[in-house]
Amino acid sequence: MNVTGHTRRPASIRDVATAAGVSYQTVSRVINGHPSVRPSTRERVLAAIDELGFRRNATALALASGRSRAVTVLTANTTHYGYASILQGIEEAARAASYAVGIGVLESAEDAAVAAEVQRAADAGGGIIVIAYDPAGVRALGAVPAGLPVVGVVETPATPPGGDRPWVWADDREAAYQATRHLLSLGHATVHYVAIPSSTRRTSARTGGWRQALKEAGAPEPRPVQSSWGPAGGHAAGLKLAKDQSVTAILCGNDDLALGVLRALHESGRSVPGEVSVAGFDDAPHSAFLTPSLTTVRLDFTGLGRSAFALLHGVLEESAPVAPHPVSVPELVVRESSGPPPAGA
């Protein structure tokens, strides 16, 4: 090991070559595991590498070979539970594969801003993963120039794509369906829905699953309440719904929204689950500890992130066969916030 205190320029393969008495190309062969290197030579080179503390320069590798072992994740948000968990999953998988992970935040959904951010991601080299749950993400996915390796993390598509499309998704349509059926099965006449901002299409996957469950049960379909991502949005929506005495069950587009709704119901003097049942979406870490604890549907966001990376990895390197990603089954988690409707209803 290099123990000299000087912060000298790090050793290059030519330094190693000189130290080992071979050509730089032989060093290159050794670090790349090329078979036709005499064992004794390999030994000497490895010794020199160790002695000089050589590390292969990632920048030079990227420039010379074109491959860069890097992913850039484009996302509108890094703090919300779902987004953060997907990012975590990507990072895990990327680290395991020795890939570097970069992030770019889509602060605005405006076309020019999105395009600029996509450009930056493209400049970084390597692959791109776009989290396309919102308008900014959807636009970014669309703005990625053809030919670049990219994978989208999207809502459940209306019709499953050809199987080889570079997209992954959690089955949030099914999740919404399950949650709605759960509430209906408790005896509620219908279920109201507080929606997260849709990705761009008229009907988001979550809304679709909710609607389907209502339709199958012959329940009336109330207008969904459009909201934002955070608890404040849920709070506002909750205050509105609380005024309507006929509302006995509310499904929320995510757990943060549900939190706001719970608070609004509390402030309006309506008890949960006595008078109104509430269900969330995502099973965020805090949901089990709320009072009342929140009935919700768990989605495996971390696994989704891992799948996204695996798919991209397959696109970037021929090796790993691009198995169509396993859509994990959402899991209904029944807690205190849902129960039968009040007797009078």
Next chain:
Amino acid sequence: MNVTGHTRRPASIRDVATAAGVSYQTVSRVINGHPSVRPSTRERVLAAIDELGFRRNATALALASGRSRAVTVLTANTTHYGYASILQGIEEAARAASYAVGIGVLESAEDAAVAAEVQRAADAGGGIIVIAYDPAGVRALGAVPAGLPVVGVVETPATPPGGDRPWVWADDREAAYQATRHLLSLGHATVHYVAIPSSTRRTSARTGGWRQALKEAGAPEPRPVQSSWGPAGGHAAGLKLAKDQSVTAILCGNDDLALGVLRALHESGRSVPGEVSVAGFDDAPHSAFLTPSLTTVRLDFTGLGRSAFALLHGVLEESAPVAPHPVSVPELVVRESSGPPPAGA
């Protein structure tokens, strides 16, 4: 603009040079804003750049010049509110300065694993920001080889460092002090503390602020309850404290912990704030919407992240003067979860 559909190799400065009828060096001068280029020449080059859709190759730039306009953030976690917010702040500032942001997660605090992750960050080139609120982070900060540009985001240091040290921190010591004084001022005999895992030192900054407030008030100092980061840890700690009828005020190391404590008190039949007051730390987005809403101390994590980047930016480029980062003042947010102790106590 290049409108041909072919995914051809992107244009290099030599392509632009040929198109504009100049040498590649002149193109280099134009894209770097070098003054001595005849306006008419500059014009022609810019036209060629536009026509070919030329973008400067970041990898080649990094290799040739040594500067890489990139930051890698090393952190033990990306999903907890504080960490995620710091990351968000860093990203914002980095984006504004046209820097790429990479992340590396310290999954284990084990020395070898930490060292490997630090190596990866170093390999990426550019600067490093280490979030050192926990043992893994602290070790990573220590493992960064001398000579590399690095900034640490740390707990309030016991004695403010020389002013030019590449560290930033929020005043969490003061924040804990304020929260504790608030609870004492309501009439509580003392305040119990549920601690997040300390960074490594015996006494964390938060613990120190709490202790100081107790000491100044002449209040007895109960043993802090060591816990984890998430609500589950707070729940366990809360169940223990709930059994002790003398406990009337609890300060928690963060809002997630406080959430778990609230739940534990609820399950134990102890009312908040009637019998027990609870205060959190960080003012996470959901804290205002809990029932009861959570008294907490707000820390500007996003601003902290921005400061960290600004400091690193100053280290990497001589330009921006390295103003010592402004330690923002924590803000006590009094909500429903704190009140006077029960009459009998």
Next chain:
DNA sequence: CGCATGAATGTGACCGGTCACACAAGGCGC
């Protein structure tokens, strides 16, 4: 025994930029 074959290694060019320096043309002072 001569030659094709393959293993082990070396040489030069290249990736796309930057840097140091050379060089031509024009303006100015003397």
Next chain:
DNA sequence: GCGCCTTGTGTGACCGGTCACATTCATGCG
């Protein structure tokens, strides 16, 4: 009219790897 400085531009080497090809030497086979 000469030298000198400044402005504008071009040439070659270099950053640290990879790639394509050349070279050397030992081996197998007709």
